[in-house]
Amino acid sequence: MSSQKMNKKTVKAVRGSIKDKNVKKPSSIGRSTAEKLVITKKSGAIKKGKIPKEYPFKQAEKKWSEYWVRKKIYEPDITKAKNPFYNLMMFPYPSAEGLHVGNMYAFTGSDIYGRFMRSQGYDVLEPIGLDGFGIHSENYAMKKGVHPMRQAKVAEKNFYKQLHMVGNGFSWDHHVETYDPEYYKWTQWLFRAMFENGLVYRKKAPVNWCPSCKTVLADEQVIAGKCERCDSEVSKKELEQWFFKITKYAPKLLKNIDKIDWSERVKIAQKNWIGRSEGALISFEMVGGGLSAPVKADVFTTRPDTLMGVTFVVVAPESATLIAVKDGITNWPEVEEYIWKAKNKPEAERMADDKDKTGVELKGVKAVNPANGMEVPVWVSDYVVSGYGTGVVMGVPAYDERDLAFAQAFGLSVIQAPLVPKEKIVKAVSGKMTTQYRLRDWLISRQRYWGPPIPLIYCEHCAEKVKAAKGKEKQKYSAGEIQNPGWSAVKEKDLPVMLPFVKNFKPAGTGDSPLSSVPSFYNTKCPKCGNKARRETDVSDTFLDSSWYFLRYPSVGNKKAAFDKKTTKKWLPVDMYLGGAEHSVLHLLYSRFVTMALKDMGYIDFDEPFTKFRAHGLIIRDGKKMSKSKGNVVNPDEYIKKFGADALRLHLMFIGPLEEGGDFRDAGMVGITRFLNRVWSFSTAYSGKGKTISSWMHKGIKKITEDIALLKYNTAIAELMVILNGFTEKPEEVTKKDLETFLILLSPFAPFMTEELWSIIGNKASIHKQAWPIFDKKALKQESFDLVVQVNGRMRATLKAKKGTTEAEALEMAKGDERVRNHIGSAEIRRVIFVENRIINIIV
């Protein structure tokens, strides 16, 4: 037998024998003791009679969830709180068949953190609400054949019932529902503020159109050419729409990323989405016999140094330059056909990476390279994106893969021209250095029913007046009114613009909103001049509802403002935000933008809404993604019914680190249930003989505290199991204090059962109001540890040693060990490497 092997086996054998000798069958665990406990302790919490052998989770969960709400255990004093801590989780949209396990995963993860902080002495605000406006809820209502207004009420009841069951410490006094007029009044107020401050404009542009949802979509809602909501292929449609000027904040949105404490992957996703690139604008002249004068066309390039290698110029099908040079094009019908085809192609097809390049030459037109006067052909091709840069690109096949592919497809020449110093060449051709962002403005209008009506009114009279206004006249109008002649915002006192009940709420698909068929809605008076005017009939994007909800929560109930100034100052920005990474470029980006805009308007004094954000991982099942079609969706209700909310919470948190997600397997529920049952039987049978704090408690408190702070709940739970294993091994050494400490450590994970046990062992106040245990650093230092002894880097023995053992002491101990001696033999010790409280390595 090798010494290493022997060592390992010996250690285990020794442990085993200790167990065998000392562990009397946990005879203290049993019914009789439990019965006694009830008699001796006058615990009023448990119903008269006996403590059940098994944890009666159904009764306990019902009892405590009602008790918590009644006693307002989780309601911080909004105005007087001394240590406010805003713990936020992304609110769900209540459209699906009830709460999804993904929701519950996020909520539990967030709630554990909230409970932990509350226990640390913070006044935790942990609100919840429903993001119930929007296409997803509306589509669900249509599927069910119910009116969205009714469906919302049904879903609300159902969701809130479920949310009471999951064991979260929600501040129920602060819930919001985005479809409640009390809420969307302020969403409209926000829209109005954005308009008045010149951040809203109306523009006709090729926009994303979802043929199934029958509405336009923002760029962020198009995922790989498909609708974020329904997965249909998105096409382009030329429509007049409302936009929010998020691009104005592109530099700040990018710059601030470095100062916020967010999950790295989300920060990177935002950086990429904003997509800053430095380059130059260089002017090419378009010439041709049919043109009365040369037409200037700017190209944007990040590689001006390759200018001498230009062999062609490419124009996007949507580019205005095409129209400008139309007279010079001799093959216009052919070009026009290409443009038409390109515009009507589904986005997914246009973006497909394996697609060959297509295009048509603009015959009769040439572009002049300002660097060398060379005339090069001009093409139109859909590989040039219209919304980025200028929509015109210089083709340098020698230095750009895409240009090369295009040149090869059409037999265009490739010139291996030398590179020229950048800044210099830009100056020489009178170009200018510039910064471009990939980010586009936020398309905010939707041709749907289930959303807050956009609070704008169009008046023909005013349109003429605004256009004609000059000098002082102009000062009568807001920035929004000047930018959008004829449009003005509904006065604040007239908000909300109520969404009327419309029987036929289904989208028409024509690009007109369902509200456009309701004259009583759109016929109104101009807020400026009082003449007959027409309301906007589009509603705003759902993401506007969620872009500011965190501002509302602390101020819920305030009838005078969207958010109270003092309250907001006290509670915001959000201290900890937890949610899905899928919102990296949607909700999270919009919220940041809205916050920045509100700051610039003077409503708030911070420009980042979420100080700390963590993205939770994805829960899969049996190694596969969950989906309704596969029929492998975990329904939390069923598990709560069968195992209890605590068991489900623990299981979800145990299967992997919160930020990484995990694989949900039913088998795991068994293990967790076993653990909880052992906690139950140990605690209810406990008769309290221990005198000193058990040694494993300090290590446990330290580990669990650190792990929770880092959201490593899985290892925190593992440590709780280690402590319980210690308890059941030596029940006679466990003190009452140990047991209480253990229950408090477990309480964020299993709030119901720990509350029940807390009262059974004789406590009156809620366990969730108890202070978090503190470990004794000194005691931790005094513990012994396993000193690893290596000879020439190979582990030869582990010796029990006191913490703080010096190198000399360790060496003596090592030399005293037979196995170590055998390996050193007669050789001379050349070097000793010693790491305190860990290892000694003897080199011979």
Add this chain to the structure above:
RNA sequence: GGGUAGGUGGCGGAAUUGGCAUACGCGUACGGCUUAGGACCGUAUCCGAAAGGUUGAGGGUUCGAGUCCCUCCCUACCCACCA
């Protein structure tokens, strides 16, 4: 194509950040308890008879590498013709 996170027992996953690889749990085997058990309790469980070997593959740095460096392979997620 770009980015990010990963690859560790039969499985989910640990590893104090360079110091006992496989904590904790599941599963499995054997034993106990039981009228019975898919309940509960106990013991064992990376491979190997042993020396020894083992963290996707190969190399390097180091007294010492799952962890750091280099080359390569694979998986998941996100973005993707952005000039």
